[in-house]
Amino acid sequence: MNGGEVNFEEQLLETSQNSQSYFTIDEEDSVMKKTILVWGLPGVQASSVATALVGNPLFNVRGIFNKECQDVAKFQEMGVETEIVEISEKGPIPIIKLNNVFRDVYGVFIVTNDIEPLLAMRREMEVGVKLAEMCERLKIKHVIYSAVDFVFRITGNRCSRYDGKGEIEYRMKGIGLPLTVLKLPLSYEYLVNTLLPSRQGTDYVFTGIVDSTLDFDVMNYSDIGPVVKLAFERPNIFIGKTIGLTVDRIDLKKFVTNMEEVFKERKLSWRYERLSWKEYQKDKKNNRELATLLDFHCNYAPLRDARTMQALNPNVQTFLQYVTANQTRLSKLFKLAT
Numbered sequence: 044m045n046g047g048e049v050n051f052e053e054q055l056l057e058t059s060q061n062s063q064s065y066f067t068i069d070e071e072d073s074v075m076k077k078t079i080l081v082w083g084l085p086g087v088q089a090s091s092v093a094t095a096l097v098g099n100p101l102f103n104v105r106g107i108f109n110k111e112c113q114d115v116a117k118f119q120e121m122g123v124e125t126e127i128v129e130i131s132e133k134g135p136i137p138i139i140k141l142n143n144v145f146r147d148v149y150g151v152f153i154v155t156n157d158i159e160p161l162l163a164m165r166r167e168m169e170v171g172v173k174l175a176e177m178c179e180r181l182k183i184k185h186v187i188y189s190a191v192d193f194v195f196r197i198t199g200n201r202c203s204r205y206d207g208k209g210e211i212e213y214r215m216k217g218i219g220l221p222l223t224v225l226k227l228p229l230s231y232e233y234l235v236n237t238l239l240p241s242r243q244g245t246d247y248v249f250t251g252i253v254d255s256t257l258d259f260d261v262m263n264y265s266d267i268g269p270v271v272k273l274a275f276e277r278p279n280i281f282i283g284k285t286i287g288l289t290v291d292r293i294d295l296k297k298f299v300t301n302m303e304e305v306f307k308e309r310k311l312s313w314r315y316e317r318l319s320w321k322e323y324q325k326d327k328k329n330n331r332e333l334a335t336l337l338d339f340h341c342n343y344a345p346l347r348d349a350r351t352m353q354a355l356n357p358n359v360q361t362f363l364q365y366v367t368a369n370q371t372r373l374s375k376l377f378k379l380a381t
Contacts, residue, residue: 077149078103079275082174084125085114086157087232087264088189095268097122101276107144109158132166136173145177150185150275155208157189164207171211179218185278187223187271188215194339202335223274224285225267228260228347229340231365234298237333240313240377247302247377249315252295252337259340260289260347263365269356288355289347291362295337298362302373305366309379 079096083089084106096104106123108115115125126144130136145151153174156167178186193209194202215222240247270288274281293301295315303313352359366373373379 076103077101078105078124078147080105080107080145080148080151081123082107082152083154083157084108084118085112086154087230088154088157088267089152090114090118091265091268092152092271093118093123093268094121095272096275099272099276102149105144105148130162130170132162136170138173141173141177145181145183148181148183150187151178151183152187152189152271152275154189155211156204161204164203167207168210171207172214175211175215175218175220178215178220184221185223185275185282186215186220187225187274187281188212189267190224190226191228192226192339192344194335194343198339198343200335200339202332202339204332204336205339221278221282223281223283225270225274226285226287226347227264227267228262228289228344229336230264231261231360231362232264234261235366235369235373235376237330238298240302242378242380246312246314247379249295249299249313252315252317256294256296257341258292258294258297259337260292260344261362262288262290262352263360266290266352266356266359269358270352273355286351286355287345287347288352289349290352290359291349293362294341301363301366304363305370306374306379311379 079102081089081093081096081104084093085108089106093104093106096102104123106118106125108125108127110129111127115127119125128137128140128144151174153171155171155174156162161167162170175186188211190208190212191205193212194200194205196209212224215224238249238252240249242248267288295317299313299315303311306313360368
């Protein structure tokens with residue numbers, strides 16, 4: 044585990060018998076409901092957070108969408124106050140609109156670049172830094188940022204999917220926000236949407252994968268909601284902490300084995316073709332981002348303890364459970380023979 048991260052399992056167990064002292068918002072703030080702003084709807088993480096928070100009598104939930112969509116009405120029916128803040132790839136960031144949606148806010152959950160199409164890294168950083176500055180200027184009392192490891196600072200290799208978030212985290216810490224950082228590993232969704240098999244006869248083959256026998260941390264990003272809810276309920280424990288999360292550890296062999304196990308009734312053969320780094324780099328068609336991420340998570344990322352996540356949210360999905368629960372969608376995604 045990274046020296047900057049903490050394991051909360053023991054601390055949560057030790058303090059669970061004294062919840063009145065540790066697990067509520069400050070007494071001076073408990074007279075009326077506090078508004079939590081959730082940035083990033085309808086992305087997976089923000090949706091999970093808004094859903095987890097909306098039933099808590101301590102909080103009002105204000106959900107921020109980038110554009111009008113069908114999900115706006117769904118969250119309104121759940122009791123979420125919704126706002127639209129359109130931010131495109133270019134053009135000014137709507138400061139006046141941001142001022143309006145941040146009004147009377149107690150806490151903010153921020154996840155950047157969680158909705159396709161992704162913004163360029165520089166634009167993600169501009170937006171994230173502006174949100175951080177808004178939180179500082181309006182004296183938001185608790186900011187929770189969904190982050191990942193800063194690949195470039197650790198390895199010297201650029202990874203736009205991760206490095207923008209790393210820069211935003213450094214800015215948030217630099218200006219002294221009352222901050223909780225949640226460091227996430229690779230997501231199940233990213234893996235299954237990126238590692239797509241091709242059909243070769245009766246075999247389904249995952250191709251263009253850099254050879255590795257090492258395992259890496261993964262989780263379902265929709266499991267983050269209860270963690271954020273707990274953090275907002277217990278600021279005395281969480282503010283000032285960086286927490287590394289994980290649910291499962293898999294390697295490429297386990298990834299393929301899980302697919303074979305879940306779809307075994309179809310009697311399909313599954314395998315993957317492994318390439319050396321030299322072979323991989325020769326072919327420009329290969330997914331360099333995926334290669335960088337797998338290399339990072341296998342060889343450089345800090346090891347994390349799944350018991351931390353179990354203490355924060357005991358109702359999480361292992362990778363096998365996730366694949367099992369999403370068989371229909373994966374069948375269509377992988378174009379499996381019926």
